[in-house]
Amino acid sequence: MSVILITGTPGTGKTTVSKLLSQKLSIPLVAVNDLVEEKHLYHGYDPEKGYKEVDMEDLCHELETIIINFQKDGLIIEGHLAHFLENSDLIDCVVVLRARPDILIKRLSKRNWPESKVNENVEAEALDICTFEAVENHVNKVNEVDTTDLEVEDVVDLIIKIVNGEKHIPPGDVNFLEYMYKS
Numbered sequence: 001m002s003v004i005l006i007t008g009t010p011g012t013g014k015t016t017v018s019k020l021l022s023q024k025l026s027i028p029l030v031a032v033n034d035l036v037e038e039k040h041l042y043h044g045y046d047p048e049k050g051y052k053e054v055d056m057e058d059l060c061h062e063l064e065t066i067i068i069n070f071q072k073d074g075l076i077i078e079g080h081l082a083h084f085l086e087n088s089d090l091i092d093c094v095v096v097l098r099a100r101p102d103i104l105i106k107r108l109s110k111r112n113w114p115e116s117k118v119n120e121n122v123e124a125e126a127l128d129i130c131t132f133e134a135v136e137n138h139v140n141k142v143n144e145v146d147t148t149d150l151e152v153e154d155v156v157d158l159i160i161k162i163v164n165g166e167k168h169i170p171p172g173d174v175n176f177l178e179y180m181y182k183s
């Protein structure tokens with residue numbers, strides 16, 4: 001069974017998509033944010049950025065342990081830090097969810113985030129940051145799914161095709177750079 005990483009800028013739909021994917025594939029789901037909280041895998045909290053300062057070495061060690069114990073049943077690991085897991089031999093498929101910046105702004109603006117935090121994430125999405133980071137660790141296993149005009153169910157069905165080897169969507173086609181200058 002496959003070990004699947006679902007990553008992407010906050011607001012691209014990782015949690016929503018992964019929950020439905022886990023149900024449809026009947027394989028367990030690990031939410032990185034929940035794991036960080038439960039195992040206290042962070043040094044502290046950056047009030048300015050509104051983020052926990054995650055201990056990446058401890059997080060990656062924890063994820064490797066979980067994968068080694070669960071990989072025979074298949075596993076979905078979801079979170080915007082998931083792709084930092086360096087041991088790509090443990091991973092079968094990486095999916096980077098993408099969302100056009102104007103859509104992402106609408107989604108993130110529903111949260112009580114400071115405007116600076118929304119803008120930081122939207123700029124990261126416009127600059128393909130998550131995709132570049134994922135390719136760095138998992139070069140040939142990365143797929144990029146632009147969720148902008150897709151319903152959650154359509155995103156999940158597409159990911160199932162990718163997991164089953166029926167489709168591969170290599171990074172490169174998604175280009176939101178123009179939105180850097182619009183916003």
Ligand SMILES: Nc1ncnc2c1ncn2[C@@H]1O[C@H](COP(=O)(O)OP(=O)(O)OP(=O)(O)O)[C@@H](O)[C@H]1O
Nearest residue numbers: 009010011012013014015016017107147150151152
């Ligand atoms: N394909 C989609 N079409 C429309 N709305 C979507 C889609 N995917 C997710 N959403 C909506 O976007 C919002 C953010 O989704 P979600 O919380 O799953 O994102 P996330 O990437 O997990 O964010 P975070 O990393 O902050 O947890 C939610 O309101 C969700 O319902």
